[in-house]
Amino acid sequence: MVEEKADLAGTNAGSLRLRQATDQISSLIFLSHSTKVFSSKWKLIRSKLDEILSILASLPPELQASADNNPTLSGIMRSIEETTDCSTSLAQKCIEHSYTGKLLMQSDLDIIFVKFENNVKSLSEFINSEGLLSNGNYAIVVSRPAPAASRDDIQFYVKDLLCRFKIGRIEMKKQALASFNEVIQEDERYVKIAMEIEGLVHILMKFLNSKDIEIQEEALKSVATICGFDSYKTVLVGTGIISPLIRVLESGSDLGKELSTRCLMKVTANSDNAWSVSAHGGASALLKICGSGCDDAAGGELVGLACGVLKNLIGVEEIKRFVVDEGAIPMSIKLVKSKNESSQISAIEFIQVLASANEFMRGMIVNEGGIRVLVRVIDPKSSYSSKPREKSMKALITLCSDSIGYINSLKNHNFIDHILYFLQNGEVSIQESALRAAFWLCGVSDEFKKAMGDAGFMPEMVKFLDAKSFEAREMASETLLRLVVVPRNQKRFVQNDQNVNFLLQLIDGGDGNSERKY
Template identity: 55%
Template sequence: MGEEENTSPNQSSTAKPRLNQAIVLISSLISLSHSIKVFTPRWQSVRNKLEELFSNLTAIQNCESSENLSLSIAVESILATLASCDELARRCLEVSYNGKLRMQSDLDMLSAKLDSHIKSLSDIYAVGLLTQSYAIVVSRPSVSASRDDIKFYVSDLFSRLKIGCSDMKKQALVSFNEIIQEDDRYVKIAVELDGFINFLVNFLDLQEIEIQEEAAKSVSLIAGFQSHKSVLISAGIIAPLIRVLESGSELGKEFAARCLMKVTENSDNAWSVSAHGGVTALLKICGNETQIGSELIVLACGVLKNLVGVEEIKRFMVEEGAISQLVELVRSKDELIQICSLDLLQSMSYRDESIRETIIQEGGIRALVRILDPKSSVSTKTREVAFRGITSICFSSENSITMLINYAFMDHILYFLRYGEISVQELALKASFWLCGTSEEAKKVMGDAGFMPVLVKFLDSKSFEIREMAAETLSNMLIVPKNRKKFVQNDQNVGVLLQMLDPEEMNSGNKKLLLSILMSLTSSNSARKKIVSSGYLKNIEKLAEAEVSDAKKIVRKLSSNRFSSMLSGLWHS
């Protein structure tokens, strides 16, 4: 005991200078090793371990309690190994060694000693013998830095993650997250560094919230690189991420969800998420809107959307009440939540009649129509998503079409056709086109509601797509006799159609549809009369002269009855 008392003060008083001496010597040896041209693989291994030892010692250099007996003993042992390393390096440089096998054996022993020193330093830090006073991270390499400089910097960060206190670990993670967003070379080197990814994964289970958040951010950023996702999966990332979802901070949960969304883009990982309780955790987030931020709910919906491609997982979601939760989210006042929940519902209902029926039973149609109400202050994008939801969920269901009509869906889209901005008008036109094709009853109701005069106005739009959609919708509506009669009663409608058939001005892409509409009208006596008496009949005649088939049919039909005397010429074929 007395001997230890005599040794300790002496060793502790010299610990700091000896530590600095070891750091300088390691730096010199790393530089020297690059000049060695023999036993290259072994010297590469030695150099990697010297770099890790250097990072560990420079990290310890910033500790308040760097003067203690355990560290002094470790440093002295390291200095002895470094002296041996220096001797071996110079013998290899001068090629003055006695036998290759002997030198190979010496280098293997050197590597083993360096491993032992690295572990010793980690153990010293792990038992709390050192306390960090300030977390200094070595200077970040410049943009033009070499791969060796980048590797040295990442290795230094890794050392701090391994032996640092909480503050040092956090600062190292912050620095790592900053640099990998600027230069993907750092990600590649970190992934290649043995044990680095495993440390990040293990940090997800730490109780220190800030470290857990930064670690979750790290793996989320790494998951953004397609080539590195498999490394995360191999390190067992999914289970810790789900534990963060269950009990982490909200920021940690957001990063965990981002990472899960990226790794589940590959459906092979969906089962793993489900097996570790991920679906339940995600649904719990979605069902807790009042206490959770919108960003986290949006991310949770994104992960679930990746999972519903697996039929068994989708069924489990339905059994857990996902449909009612999502319909409730559609009613949210937050548009991001509305959009992501609608998107997820559409994915779930795709080619699945039973789920569509469940959505309808849970009040989904009413919630969707409410978004399309002109009085609701939502964006055009949200209205577009709601409309897509209606068309996919109400597909081929007569009952749902009746519900739409009862919930004033037609009134809403007619309002936007008349008064909406161009982008909203186009959305309403798409809705009209879709609705018109659903059933005979829908066509009749649209005719009574006043859609036809509005559609006629769109026939003169500058956009070909809008003209074509309006013409197709009108053509479908005029299949119904009642609608044809109503259309003809408006004196302007027939004249507008004929005017648009001016062979010299009209867009030929729309000609066939317009002629189809006029052809359907010729079955009405009053329509034929208005066509013949119109000042634009000559447009039909010119098209007939140009051998346009539908125009010839119309002229022939008009010339074969009592209106033939009103024609400017007789047509025979």
């Protein structure tokens, strides 16, 4: 009975000591936020204090209870308590500006940081020696909070995961990263709270450089999710995330490269980051991937993503010149002819962006056979799906708009016939793209108006006057107006009584629609 009471007293003493140390550290963290000087050094110190708190919280109850009886843990706790006491005194001096000199205080804070860093290492070594973060009973200590959990519960859970990032063995790190990815993808509150914890981004960057492929891939999933938030994207870039992303792009696994390009796609949506990507060799790495021309599903997806990032980068004139000098135009035209739809679409969009730049770029694209390749995409006999065809119509309009010579070459490649075919037979989305192309063509010249009238465009425009889409009705109305300006088309139009009767019915509708004006 006496022995049981003694054990109970020891247990209570151990738990009490741990609570007191935790309270002491929490008080120091709170106090340090009031310091107005040496803020960067106190920020580093707080990051170590957070790590210590997270590690102590992850200790199983029986080990917490033995904090006084275990010589190793007791020694570490004593060191933490002494350093915390000293730090509290320094924090008070910083608040009151009562220190003797800046250099001396900077030196003292550096010493404190090193001591706390050593405490973290000692705790990590102790936990690993006890086997607590292997695949044993304490693989998961903190359960995932319920959907309606409080902010404090979420923060405690995330800090526990970050603790495992830092001190867990390799399998524990993977498990913790997978759990982290699961919660940040399902609930954006976890992203916000995680990004408020100092050191998270640095840990993820360290994982991106890991030799373990699974660790690297899980870290990339985390970064890809965080990149989806504009405010955090800036933090990631400012911390230096682009360099490790480029390294993965150059030498990572296939999945790693795909995830890296997805991150870079989000990051380069802001053209201010384009220079940073290019400066780290990103443009060259992306061109190399695009040049591989993979047609299989996985490789084609990567090529399409890489081409999409390049499209973002060429918003900067100097980068545009570089990628063009490196063969981006023939490369993109080759990709249009690939068998993978993702690559096709990204390449067509890339060509359109280049074509919108200037006359010189448009000339280079045409000289490389750009018109012929893009028209082939919309040839009904080709095997392309609707999406690349829609993109190709838009790219051709951009490419040829400023040159009657380029527009005439469209006629030679049966562009008019292809547009008419999709007006008559296409799905709704491609019909609308074809309608825009027809609207554009009939504004080129009377010769094109005559050719379109001879081909049979006017009856199709009449049909679209009754379309559900307001935009389609309006474009069809104005296209028809442009076509019937030509006398030959007027005669052809009135030869069909149904055309005139249908127009009269629309006018008599009296609903004030804009197409009635036309």
